[in-house]
Amino acid sequence: MTPAEPGPSxxxxxxxxxxxxxxxxxxxxxxxxxxxxxxxxxxQGQVMSSSQEQGWAVRATNSRSSLxxxxxxxxxxxxxxxxxxxxxxxxxxxxxxxxxQTPQDLDASLMSESESIGLLEGIERELVRELPxxxxxxxxxxxxxxxxxxxxxxxxxxGFRSRAASLHLQAVGPWSGSSATMILLAExxxxxxxxxxxxxxxxxxxxxxxxxxTPSRERGEMLIGPAVAVRLLAGLSPLLIxxxxxxxxxxxxxxxxxxxxxxxxxxxxxRLPGGVFEAPVDGEGLPTREVVLIxxxxxxxxxxxxxxxxxxxxxxxxxRLTGNRRRDSWRDLxxxxxxxxxxxxxxxxxVASLLGSIARGQYLIEPVGTGLFDFQADRxxxxxxxFEVQQGQATAPLSRVWIEGSIGSLLRGIQAVARDLSFEPLxxxxxxxxxxxxxxxxxx
Amino acid sequence: xxESQKVPFSELxxxxxxxxxxxxxxxxxxLADVFFERREEIVLAPADRAPGVxxxxxxxxxxxxxxxxxxxxxxxxxxxSGLLGAALKQxxxxxxxxxxxxxxxxxxxxxxxxxxxxxxxFPRRVTxxxxxxxxxxxxxxxxxxxxxxxxVVRTQLSPDPxxxxxxxxxxxxxxxxxGTLLTRLDESAADRVARNLTALFxxxxxxxxxxxxxxxxxxxxxxxxLLHELVAHALETDTLVLGGRADAALGAELGGDLLNVxxxxxxxxxxVKRTTDDEGTMVVRRWLxxxxxxxxxxxxxxxxxxxxxxxxxxxRRGHRxxxxxxxxxxxxxxxxxxxxxxxxxxxxxxxxxxxxSRGRLDPLTGDFSLFAPxxxxxxxxxxxxxxxxxxxxxxxxxxxxxxxxxGNEAEMSGAGWxxxxxxxxxxxATTPAVALDSVEVEA
Numbered sequence: 050m051t052p053a054e055p056g057p058s059x060x061x062x063x064x065x066x067x068x069x070x071x072x073x074x075x076x077x078x079x080x081x082x083x084x085x086x087x088x089x090x091x092x093q094g095q096v097m098s099s100s101q102e103q104g105w106a107v108r109a110t111n112s113r114s115s116l117x118x119x120x121x122x123x124x125x126x127x128x129x130x131x132x133x134x135x136x137x138x139x140x141x142x143x144x145x146x147x148x149x150q151t152p153q154d155l156d157a158s159l160m161s162e163s164e165s166i167g168l169l170e171g172i173e174r175e176l177v178r179e180l181p182x183x184x185x186x187x188x189x190x191x192x193x194x195x196x197x198x199x200x201x202x203x204x205x206x207x208g209f210r211s212r213a214a215s216l217h218l219q220a221v222g223p224w225s226g227s228s229a230t231m232i233l234l235a236e237x238x239x240x241x242x243x244x245x246x247x248x249x250x251x252x253x254x255x256x257x258x259x260x261x262x263t264p265s266r267e268r269g270e271m272l273i274g275p276a277v278a279v280r281l282l283a284g285l286s287p288l289l290i291x292x293x294x295x296x297x298x299x300x301x302x303x304x305x306x307x308x309x310x311x312x313x314x315x316x317x318x319x320r321l322p323g324g325v326f327e328a329p330v331d332g333e334g335l336p337t338r339e340v341v342l343i344x345x346x347x348x349x350x351x352x353x354x355x356x357x358x359x360x361x362x363x364x365x366x367x368x369r370l371t372g373n374r375r376r377d378s379w380r381d382l383x384x385x386x387x388x389x390x391x392x393x394x395x396x397x398x399x400v401a402s403l404l405g406s407i408a409r410g411q412y413l414i415e416p417v418g419t420g421l422f423d424f425q426a427d428r429x430x431x432x433x434x435x436f437e438v439q440q441g442q443a444t445a446p447l448s449r450v451w452i453e454g455s456i457g458s459l460l461r462g463i464q465a466v467a468r469d470l471s472f473e474p475l476x477x478x479x480x481x482x483x484x485x486x487x488x489x490x491x492x493x
Numbered sequence: 494x495x496e497s498q499k500v501p502f503s504e505l506x507x508x509x510x511x512x513x514x515x516x517x518x519x520x521x522x523x524l525a526d527v528f529f530e531r532r533e534e535i536v537l538a539p540a541d542r543a544p545g546v547x548x549x550x551x552x553x554x555x556x557x558x559x560x561x562x563x564x565x566x567x568x569x570x571x572x573x574s575g576l577l578g579a580a581l582k583q584x585x586x587x588x589x590x591x592x593x594x595x596x597x598x599x600x601x602x603x604x605x606x607x608x609x610x611x612x613x614x615f616p617r618r619v620t621x622x623x624x625x626x627x628x629x630x631x632x633x634x635x636x637x638x639x640x641x642x643x644x645v646v647r648t649q650l651s652p653d654p655x656x657x658x659x660x661x662x663x664x665x666x667x668x669x670x671x672g673t674l675l676t677r678l679d680e681s682a683a684d685r686v687a688r689n690l691t692a693l694f695x696x697x698x699x700x701x702x703x704x705x706x707x708x709x710x711x712x713x714x715x716x717x718x719l720l721h722e723l724v725a726h727a728l729e730t731d732t733l734v735l736g737g738r739a740d741a742a743l744g745a746e747l748g749g750d751l752l753n754v755x756x757x758x759x760x761x762x763x764x765v766k767r768t769t770d771d772e773g774t775m776v777v778r779r780w781l782x783x784x785x786x787x788x789x790x791x792x793x794x795x796x797x798x799x800x801x802x803x804x805x806x807x808x809r810r811g812h813r814x815x816x817x818x819x820x821x822x823x824x825x826x827x828x829x830x831x832x833x834x835x836x837x838x839x840x841x842x843x844x845x846x847x848x849x850s851r852g853r854l855d856p857l858t859g860d861f862s863l864f865a866p867x868x869x870x871x872x873x874x875x876x877x878x879x880x881x882x883x884x885x886x887x888x889x890x891x892x893x894x895x896x897x898x899x900g901n902e903a904e905m906s907g908a909g910w911x912x913x914x915x916x917x918x919x920x921x922a923t924t925p926a927v928a929l930d931s932v933e934v935e936a
Binding site for chain 1: 535537538539540541542543544545546547548549550551552553559562563564565566567568569570571576583586602605606607608730731732734735795814816818855857858859860914
């Protein structure tokens with residue numbers, strides 16, 4: 050009879066002991082396992098993959114140097130650890146984790162082969178219906194679940210389950226020599242994707258890119274859809290994330306200490322219900338919480354690592370440390386970043402009412418490339434497409450358009466915020482509703 | 494042979510695995526294979542960073558069944574008989590009760606990760622080589638060692654295991670980031686890194702490039718990136734099918750007589766040369782372009798299965814959890830007649846770009862861009878002042894036709910990390926310099 054494999058806590062304890070024997074006084078063990086399904090249609094035909102992944106990672110340190118070791122499968126307690134090098138690595142102290150209910154949808158079964166092929170083929174059908182002659186070059190659907198356990202010599206005993214699905218689509222219009230367009234969406238479950246909306250989004254982008262006219266320089270009221278607004282918010286991350294963010298944000302404060310419009314409230318929440326990264330702890334085992342970064346235009350704090358938060362706290366009052374680091378996989382070191390970073394929506398404001406309020410301006414709905422944010426020069430620009438708007442009506446398509454202006458104007462120019470909050474995977478889930486902005490310009 | 498010298502996967506019972514595969518590949522034209530993989534990455538961070546050393550060892554396998562344009566893949570992160578049996582069932586899509594015999598798998602445990610002396614010493618060698626160039630600047634150097642062992646077992650074929658070892662080096666400078674791939678960490682590699690970093694340092698406040706059409710000479714390292722983006726990517730079957738049938742490209746004229754481009758994994762430098770590809774197919778010395786005409790695109794088994802004109806042998810996998818894709822491994826541009834000074838001598842007014850940091854090709858429009866971090870002005874055939882970053886842009890066909898001279902001295906370089914379609918792969922090239930007539934340059 051084969052002896053039963055040790056459970057995560059026994060296994061982690063034996064690994065922590067072996068590290069201690071190597072004079073690595075502080076250490077942490079992460080154990081992760083998961084399974085995923087992937088369905089792709091594209092140039093390589095139809096590919097259905099099913100993976101079972103299992104891996105582990107160790108961070109350990111002494112007073113002078115440190116190491117990170119990871120591997121597939123389960124760690125062996127008799128592993129020979131490499132010589133640590135570099136500097137000593139601070140590892141987080143244990144913190145009390147607030148009560149947590151595991152979301153029920155984590156237990157739902159992963160997508161089946163027929164379900165995923167059906168969804169991608171449905172998107173292709175709808176795309177062709179919306180735009181005859183258009184082609185889906187690539188459709189990639191992935192869904193996975195995982196279980197993570199973190200143990201450390203400082204007493205961290207954390208574990209969580211998670212689930213995520215992504216949809217990557219690339220399509221081309223019926224016109225020869227035109228370039229493709231691409232969208233990437235993420236949800237907790239494949240079943241939450243809306244094939245009709247995805248197909249319409251692709252068709253709209255292709256049509257706008259092809260038919261839209263390029264305006265000369267213009268200013269006016271600008272209605273910015275969630276897909277564009279999330280890129281603007283992501284572009285502002287140097288003001289929101291990292292220990293140098295508060296200093297960077299200082300230059301945008303006005304005399305009253307406001308960094309932006311009264312309607313600008315930006316939050317990061319690792320426990321956002323239904324969110325792709327919803328979890329009780331982060332990639333270091335520290336508790337996640339809602340963190341308000343900007344509140345009604347007033348800068349409150351940046352998203353920082355626990356070391357910086359603890360250093361700041363030592364100068365004022367004791368504080369609860371918040372976990373803001375995620376690991377892309379067990380192979381990766383935890384890195385500071387947003388979980389669900391979003392601009393707070395106004396639940397009583399519809400997009401239609403904002404569109405109807407525009408006398409003359411633009412409705413910019415899709416980004417068509419990467420933008421540039423230059424904080425030293427206080428300028429940004431982002432390529433987008435959308436519509437001209439007159440008297441609340443879309444009048445003509447716009448393409449090859451750049452939104453541009455000063456970063457300060459973007460922060461202060463928000464006149465209204467709608468309720469249609471939506472998230473996109475941009476190195477963390479970044480979310481925004483539609484916003485109405487003045488003070489920015491567009492150019493061709 | 495000691496335990497530590499054993500080649501992983503050399504003792505696999507390939508006959509038993511092939512027998513199991515033949516049970517799932519039960520239709521005419523089916524392809525079934527198992528891809529075994531072990532990877533090791535050891536990262537030595539700059540001295541002031543933590544963690545100072547990063548080691549990742551992982552292994553596993555992927556079972557694949559390809560049938561009539563569809564593929565099923567089942568992957569695992571451990572190499573164990575029961576898991577292989579379950580994966581075989583999964584790709585065969587049979588009810589779990591069906592019993593396939595699970596082949597016994599004997600795989601030695603990986604050796605403990607060890608930071609080699611050459612890896613430890615390399616940052617010091619680079620610093621020394623920079624000083625020898627009479628330069629000094631703040632530098633954070635991260636040196637990575639990459640190793641991969643793999644073995645492919647197919648129903649009727651089981652080539653020997655393959656092993657790859659190479660290094661990558663990333664430099665953080667106060668004004669730029671720079672990276673390269675290396676096959677060795679010796680004095681000449683340190684000197685090459687130092688030469689590039691010093692050039693970046695000296696170009697940090699150089700005058701900007703004047704935008705417009707210019708004659709340009711690309712050094713071997715820049716030419717490597719250009720060929721990878723404009724020739725290799727353009728001639729991968731997964732790119733070609735975007736415009737219709739992949740074999741329709743055969744015989745197309747892409748450039749002039751001087752353009753003889755070959756992909757030859759067996760001619761790659763020691764450490765990364767290959768006998769078989771990641772699908773177990775023998776690699777070939779593949780003429781992508783002969784005198785500017787497409788002769789044989791880069792094809793994997795999937796593409797070769799659909800056309801008798803396409804030859805497999807260029808299948809590569811970024812990771813076992815990903816399906817194979819057709820990619821170049823080691824490109825060669827055959828040398829021409831002119832020395833670098835002769836190529837420059839024909840330029841009255843133009844640019845010399847010794848290296849390119851990255852490139853991009855839109856396969857649907859044929860638009861490309863190639864980024865150069867720095868360069869030199871060329872006047873009356875002589876190298877002049879340093880210039881800052883520039884970008885070559887235009888249509889692939891126009892650029893390839895603009896090649897008016899090819900150098901007579903080829904250099905081996907890592908063309909860099911290719912990330913097409915999200916699949917990250919190291920790519921290599923042995924190329925001389927090329928001279929381009931009147932190409933669009935942007936500052």
